[in-house]
Amino acid sequence: MTVIIVPQRGSYRLIIYNGKKVLDTGVFGLTSTAKGYRPVDFKTRKPGRRNYQKVATKQLVDLIRTSSIWITNPDPALMAFLGDFQVSSKVAPLCRTCLLEDRVTVLNKKNGVKYGRERVCMDCAERELRREMGYLGQFGHRSFQHIRALLETYKDVDRVLGLLQPEQRDPSQTLFDRMEAVKPIKTRHITQVPVPPAFAKASGVEYLTPVQQLAVNGGLLEGKDLLVVSATASGKTFVGEMAGMKNLLEKGGRMLFLVPLVALANQKYFRFRERYKDLATVSLQTGTSRLNLPETRPVGERNMRAQIIVGTYEGVDTIFRNGRELKGVGTVVIDEVQNLEEPERGHRLDGLIARIKKTSPNAQFLYLSATIGAPNVLAKKLNAKLVRYDSRPVPLDRHLIFCERKKKVQFIKSMVREEFARRSSKGYQGQTIVFTNARARCHTLADAIGANVARPYHSGLTAKERRHVEELFGSQKIACVVTTAALAAGVDFPASQVVFDSLAMGIKWLTVQEFNQMLGRAGRPDFHDQGRIVLLAEPGGTYSRTSKVTEEEMAIALLKGEMEEVAPVYDIEGSSEEFAANAIVCKGDEAEVRWMEQQMVGTTEPVLETLQKHRLVRRKQGHIELSDLAGVMARHFIGVERLLLVRHLVRESDDPLEIVAEIDCTEARKEEA
Structure with missing residues (x-):
């Protein structure tokens, strides 16, 4: 006894x-x-x-x-x-x-948990956490599994509670994990690699970064097609510049540099124009607004004969879809190639790559990405050699904090100001990118932080307004930009901290790939000693009535998630759009259209019979003739389903606004279903 x-x-x-x-x-x-x-x-x-x-x-x-x-x-x-x-x-x-409670539990190293000044058993600690979580909101089952795992790891109730009580936050308690920087590999001086001396001088680069050195070792300067996968700010853009400028200056053809967003295209254009002004002409090819207003007019030189053409995917694809050609291209750089997985745009990028290969068969192709699943598989599909550098140039701390939505604003405000008060060993103040899910929220957060401290940055601003924000941030006159997740790929600010106000893009949750792309913005080796990301997750929060996943569950899924292989399957809508665009490039040669489909990474649906059924194409002796409507389909980036819907609505109504509204409602219903 x-x-x-x-x-x-x-x-x-x-x-x-x-x-x-x-x-x-x-x-x-x-x-x-x-x-x-x-x-x-x-x-x-x-x-x-x-x-x-x-x-x-x-x-x-x-x-x-x-x-x-x-x-x-x-x-x-x-x-x-x-x-x-x-x-x-x-x-x-x-x-x-x-x-x-009339129970006896002997504590040991396995089940003992620190709680204040004493130790309790794991079961009692778990009940205390459940009680605290109940005060904060409706946590999902996956969330508590994560909390329980943290408790088993840290054996400290107070440390885990730090995730649930942002007003008492302690960085050591909210730390989810740390992605360590790895000592970089030895690299060579720019003058020690076989690039033209004039380019080496103009580039402003002295020593190559590790990924640049690995690309050179992998045949970059011998004309090899490469898929380059490395963290944001590791120097991937310059990989494309080295090959492109070498080919250009050695009479190997012009450089085509493609990016997903106008904001990013503008940045690259101005950077290349300034850097290589004495070596090459530079032009910009992006989509143009139908409204001829000062704030909507395109910026930059639009000369399609320029030696360096910077453009968005759709901006350059418009050339091919209108039956024109880009001659003399020697280097093609596809930045952010992970966009192949995007539901709306993936097939367009895929088709564009095939169209460029058809019209420039001898060009060197360089595919760049910071985040991509199974890159070795994608490299094989692209017929490119994989160059991968996994380590980050600076360490990255990843923090997870659960808090109510109404508390996020004040929390972000204090984090932005604290970060700006820090100064790195390179002499730069800490600056923050805040990602949120809507333009209106950008303005709400920026106003709350303070106009002298933060500015909104989204696609609703004019190019001039966005450039002004970029200049303010680049000169460290503001501490923060608040931007939408939808513009994540186009944000190229040297930030030390990235804060996620929401984990959605509009009403859709971020994918693991999108999330990793965004968090990669934190920490630049030339500016910062380390990077920091913070996820603010609302227990029970969601952005869509149909979502069965809550924000705090999504935060855990993203932090623990692994990216899947890039293997998209295109529906009738996307497949028919690409078929029509390819037919224009191939001048109706059915065999060549089939060849181009085989060059695509994704799998297309057979659409020829559908197009014939609706009299959009005629097929005769291996030749495909597009109707005028099919040409409209290709030029305006729509597929057969949307085209037929528009044709039906035009027959029913002559009111353009009513037609546009019905198209939006139809697509919204389809998306929700």
Whole structure:
């Protein structure tokens, strides 16, 4: 039999334990007499009962003399009492919370958890966490699994509670993990690699970065097609510049540099124009607005005969879809090639690559990405050699904090200001990118942080307004930009901290690939000593009525997620659009259209019969003739389903606004379904 004695305020609690369960509990006091400390007011009760019954103190003395004695906290009076009766005891590590509930749990390294100044068992710690989580909102099952895993890892309730109490935040408590920087490989000076001296001088680069050196080792300057996968800010853009400028200056053809967004195209255009102004002409090819206003007019030189053409995917694809050609291209750089996975644009990028290969068969293709799943598989599909550099140039701390939406604004405000107050060993202040899900939210957050500290940055701004924000951030005159997740690929700011106000793009959750692309913006080796990302996840929060996943569950899924292989399958809509565009490039040669489909990474649906059924194409002796409507389909980036819908609506109504509204409603219903 074991007797456990727990000192309380002015008394002692006694628990009689047989090694499996509690048999009785009791309380007693100690009083000082001429003979020493003696027990008084001894009472006992059975487990589960409330009322105590008074018992003779002689029974307590007999029980203590015949049992093993465990105590939870040495007490002078208690030790003197036990000594008077020559009773030995040992201090046992027991969960105090369990004892209060008539349970006995012996603590050890495996199940002991720190809670304040004491230790409790894992079950009691878990109940405390559940109670705290209940105050904050409706957590999903996946979220509690994550919290439980953290508890088992840290063995510290307060540290885990730091995730749930942002007003008491401690960076050491909110840290999810750290992505360490790896000591870079030895690289060569730019003058030691076989590039033209004029380019080496104009580039402003001295030593290559590791990924640049690996690309050179992999045949970059010998004309090899490469898929280059490396973290943001590791120097992938310059990989394309080295090959492109070498080919250009050595009469190997012009350079075509493709990016996903206008904002990013503008940045590359101005950078290349300034850097290579004495070596090459540079032009910009992006989509143009149908509204001829000063703020919507395109920027940059639009000369399609320029030696360097920077453009968006759709901007350059428009050339091919209108039956024109880009001649003399020697180098094609596809930046952010992970966009092949995008539901809306993936097939267009895929088709564009095939169209360029058809019209420039001898060009060198370089595919760049910071985040892509199974890159070795994609490299094989692209018929390119994989160059991969996994380590980050600076370490990256990833933090996860659960908090209510209404608390996010103040929290972001303090994080932005704290980061701006830090200065790196390179002499730069810390700056922040805040990603959110809507343009209106960009303005709300920027206004809350302060106009002198933060600015909104999204596709609704004019090119001039965006350039002004870029200049303010680049000169460190502001601490923060607040931008939409939809513009993530086009944001090229040297930030040390990235904060996720939401984990959605509009009403759709981010993919693992998109998330990794965005977090890669934190920490630049030329500016910062380390990067930091912070996810603010609302328990139970969501951005769509149909979503079965909550924001805090999505945060955990993104942080733990692995990217999937790039293997898209295109529906009738996307497949028919690419078929029509390819037919224009191939001048109707059916065999060549089939060849181009085989060059694509994704799998297209057979659409020829569908197009014939609706009299959009005619097929005769291996030749495909597009109708005028099919030409419209290709030129305006729409597929057969949308084309037929537009044709039907035009027949039903002559009101353009009504037609556009119905198209939007139809697509929204389709998307929701």
